[in-house]
Amino acid sequence: MTPARIDSPDPERSGSDPGWPAHVPDVRPWRQRTRGGTAADRRLTEVVAMRPPLIGDRDVRLSPELAAVMEACVIEIAALDHSHGAELGVLETLLLRTESVASSKIEHIHASVDDFARALHGIRSNPSATSMVASTAALAALVGSVDDGKDIEVAMILMAHLALMVDDPHEHAYAGRFRDMQNWIGGSDHSPRNAVYVPPPPETVNEYVADLVKFGNRTDLPVLAQAAILHAQFESVHPFTDGNGRIGRALINTVLRRRGATRRVVVPLASALVARRDDYFDVLSAYREGRVEPIIRSFTAASAVAARESRVSAARIAELPSVWREKVAGRRGSAASRLLDGLIAAPIFSASEAEETIGGATSSVYAGIERLHEAGIIRPLTDRTRNQVWGAADLLDELDDLAARIEAAMR
Known part of the structure; x- marks a missing residue:
């Protein structure tokens, strides 16, 4: 089908600022093609579509x-x-x-x-x-x-x-x-x-x-x-x-x-x-x-x-790694420490992904996860007993908090 030609509305006819014309009405025949609705829906015979101006060079x-x-x-x-x-x-x-x-x-x-x-x-x-x-x-x-x-x-x-x-x-x-x-x-x-x-x-x-x-x-x-x-x-x-x-x-x-x-x-x-x-x-x-x-x-x-x-939010995120390390005092290189190293970059992870990322014995990885959980740094996101998915609590909360602050500032 050849596309219909769109004519820019005449600003004088539309009564708008000549710098930016208003949309203009285009009356079209209408017939309902699906069942449902009221009798008034079925009796509708025309529709007034609105034609915006062309703006490419305006x-x-x-x-x-x-x-x-x-x-x-x-x-x-x-x-x-x-x-x-x-x-x-x-x-x-x-x-x-x-x-x-x-x-x-x-x-x-x-x-x-x-x-x-x-x-x-x-x-x-x-x-x-x-x-x-x-x-x-x-x-x-x-x-x-x-x-x-x-x-x-x-x-x-x-x-x-x-x-x-x-x-x-x-x-x-x-x-x-x-x-x-x-x-x-x-x-x-x-x-x-x-x-x-x-x-x-x-x-x-x-x-x-x-x-x-x-x-x-x-x-x-x-x-x-x-x-x-x-x-x-x-x-x-x-x-x-x-x-x-x-x-x-x-x-x-x-x-x-x-x-x-x-x-x-x-x-x-x-x-x-x-x-x-x-x-x-x-x-x-x-x-x-x-x-x-x-x-x-x-x-x-x-x-x-x-x-x-x-x-x-940027300032808060920048402070998180040091805040987390204060909560989990431990030797560098431990499973918990290695998990913290990657938590900013990957704040949502599964237990199996943690194993792949930081390596080491499965028991030590799970112990590191549990240590971060007990410190309130991560929280479980599913009800699974195996291969749980975890999220960095502070980062997930920041997602909510940022939206709430923006909304509050606009009211």
């Missing part, structure tokens, strides 16, 4: 005051990216997981940190934890694809979506491919009756995605403005049947990485967004009305808070 006009606030935020993000040395590579993983967990919470997907840790280690866990792990994989894949300034590619967006949805019991058939059907947000489950928002028709998706990738690969825009607008446009296009929010939020850190605002870490701004979830959806609505500054301001504030609190 200028972004911002006030000098907002530009200054964004610059200060980028400095805060840079400070986070330089706040840890090579020995604190765990911070990268911690922030990646914090962002993925919070992004999932925005979609009402919840699981405890221990459930999440179990799922990360490949242990059967509740579906929400498994979904969070998939979100982590998708975020890592998308952000990693633009290391060294590589361009954002449509293929990588599809690959990230595949990682996110491939094991989803309801959506796996659509994993890694754009929608070929009309979708909608809110309203009935059976028709777009009373929907909060109806994205553009499916035949326009490919052109819209190509256009937003073009926008995302520009280098002439303030990085935070670019990241916020790219996310808002992605959410408006809603190119997938499910998973749009999590992939769209992953694109924020993808832009930050590609433009060099970060080199190693991700900024867990989703923790800030989930604290003010209604405000997040309000600024997305403002974008659809042709107002770009609200979402840029929101994301700038969220990024600054997230970066600042993440630096607190």
Whole structure:
């Protein structure tokens, strides 16, 4: 099928700021193709889809005051990216997981940190934890694809979506491919009756995605403005049947990485967004009305808070090895000491993995594990009696604490 041509809305007709046109309505015939719903669902004969403007070459006009606030935020993000040395590579993983967990919470997907840790280690866990792990994989894949300034590619967006949805019991058939059907947000489950928002028709998706990738690969825009607008446009296009929010939020850190605002870490701004979830959806609505500054301001504030609190976590992590050694006084080279040496880098491990990593007699390895457990340094993550999986308690707790501090700072 030849993709439908997308015409940019006329700003005078839309009544929006001429610098950024509002979405315009596109009335389409509708017929319900599945059973279910109410009589009103079945009687619906047309749907009003919304057409965003094309943004690939569009200028972004911002006030000098907002530009200054964004610059200060980028400095805060840079400070986070330089706040840890090579020995604190765990911070990268911690922030990646914090962002993925919070992004999932925005979609009402919840699981405890221990459930999440179990799922990360490949242990059967509740579906929400498994979904969070998939979100982590998708975020890592998308952000990693633009290391060294590589361009954002449509293929990588599809690959990230595949990682996110491939094991989803309801959506796996659509994993890694754009929608070929009309979708909608809110309203009935059976028709777009009373929907909060109806994205553009499916035949326009490919052109819209190509256009937003073009926008995302520009280098002439303030990085935070670019990241916020790219996310808002992605959410408006809603190119997938499910998973749009999590992939769209992953694109924020993808832009930050590609433009060099970060080199190693991700900024867990989703923790800030989930604290003010209604405000997040309000600024997305403002974008659809042709107002770009609200979402840029929101994301700038969220990024600054997230970066600042993440630096607190970096400082805490840096202190952990010495704190742990004070709790477990013993000779260097003992099993407990060797376990501590690798605990920052691998905070979740099984008993058999510990044997492979540190070597020595099985009895001494298990004695070392028990010593760390008695000191409160590690805790069991399963109910197994054999080959237990353990987690570094302080690091797992920091995952929760970081998200809580960010949320508190935003309220």
